[in-house]
Amino acid sequence: xxxxxxxxxxxxxxxxxxxxxxxxxxxxxxxxxxxxxxxxxxxxxxxxxxxxxxxxxxxxxxxxxxxxxxxxxxxxxxxxxxxxxxxxxxxxxxxxxxxxxxxxxxxxxxxxxxxxxxxxxxxxxxxxxxxxxxxxxxxxxxxxxxxxxxxxxxxxxxxxxxxxxxxxxxxxxxxxxxxxxxxxxxxxxxxxxxxxxxxxxxxxxxxxxxxxxxxxxxxxxxxxxxxxxxxxxxxxxxxxxxxxxxxxxxxxxxxxxxxxxxxxxxxxxxxxxxxxxxxxxxxxxxxxxxxxxxxxxxxxxxxx
Ligand code: RIB
Numbered sequence: 001x002x003x004x005x006x007x008x009x010x011x012x013x014x015x016x017x018x019x020x021x022x023x024x025x026x027x028x029x030x031x032x033x034x035x036x037x038x039x040x041x042x043x044x045x046x047x048x049x050x051x052x053x054x055x056x057x058x059x060x061x062x063x064x065x066x067x068x069x070x071x072x073x074x075x076x077x078x079x080x081x082x083x084x085x086x087x088x089x090x091x092x093x094x095x096x097x098x099x100x101x102x103x104x105x106x107x108x109x110x111x112x113x114x115x116x117x118x119x120x121x122x123x124x125x126x127x128x129x130x131x132x133x134x135x136x137x138x139x140x141x142x143x144x145x146x147x148x149x150x151x152x153x154x155x156x157x158x159x160x161x162x163x164x165x166x167x168x169x170x171x172x173x174x175x176x177x178x179x180x181x182x183x184x185x186x187x188x189x190x191x192x193x194x195x196x197x198x199x200x201x202x203x204x205x206x207x208x209x210x211x212x213x214x215x216x217x218x219x220x221x222x223x224x225x226x227x228x229x230x231x232x233x234x235x236x237x238x239x240x241x242x243x244x245x246x247x248x249x250x251x252x253x254x255x256x257x258x259x260x261x262x263x264x265x266x267x268x269x270x271x272x273x274x275x276x277x278x279x280x281x282x283x284x285x286x287x288x289x290x291x292x293x294x295x296x297x298x299x300x301x302x303x304x
Pocket of ligand 1: 011037040041043094107140250251
């Protein structure tokens with residue numbers, strides 16, 4: 001079975017429910033809150049394991065209770081956490097997630113220990129990079145480290161999947177040719193391409209000119225658009241469902257994509273599987289607690 005390595009962030013999320021998102025200068029009362037395990041990297045590793053793939057995570061937490069809780073959550077799901085660094089000089093990352101009545105969220109990340117995941121740490125863990133088949137990264141650790149990880153992974157001929165979230169201010173063009181699959185949402189695509197949100201075709205053309213390989217644009221309830229290197233594009237319809245909280249839906253999608261590709265599925269099969277997994281994640285609150293297991297997914301979608 002192919003092995004997946006996720007390199008990225010771990011956060012303790014404070015998930016706060018509100019009727020409507022507060023505007024600048026406004027104070028609103030919450031309807032409830034919870035401390036829940038999250039972080040884009042950790043969510044993706046958790047989802048890979050929940051969906052049945054062998055997965056290891058590289059990242060860093062503090063020597064604190066939140067760090068313990070995050071590692072416990074990942075280990076419980078089956079993620080190999082043996083190389084996650086524990087640092088006494090920094091606190092575990094956190095995220096404040098405000099979720100409105102429609103299930104939309106606004107997220108502020110306090111980077112904490114994610115900010116010390118550096119090139120040296122990647123060098124120290126080259127064995128893990130060598131031993132895996134697919135490397136998955138996102139952008140909540142320092143960009144220098146992301147660049148270095150992608151370069152090292154590609155030099156080792158690994159399949160590189162990049163979820164460019166949060167949307168970066170800076171993403172060097174040299175990376176596009178090293179990434180096998182880039183998975184932006186519409187906002188991230190617009191920011192990467194430097195174009196207005198909504199002009200998806202224009203964004204895809206801009207990134208393909210920079211040397212991008214396959215790009216999968218997630219479209220929320222509308223599903224996802226697959227664009228391959230040869231310029232072929234196909235929309236895979238989303239799955240109608242009742243949305244409670246969209247937190248980690250994108251992470252679940254990325255992970256499911258990696259899992260299905262690791263099992264030898266085609267890109268189309270992988271996106272269909274990812275749509276299904278993400279559609280279940282949005283029906284439940286929180287990040288990791290919302291991620292479906294393979295058997296839950298099979299029960300809901302017997303054809304998979
Ligand atoms: O994608 C959702 C995640 O973004 C949350 O779990 C939060 O920690 C932030 O990283």
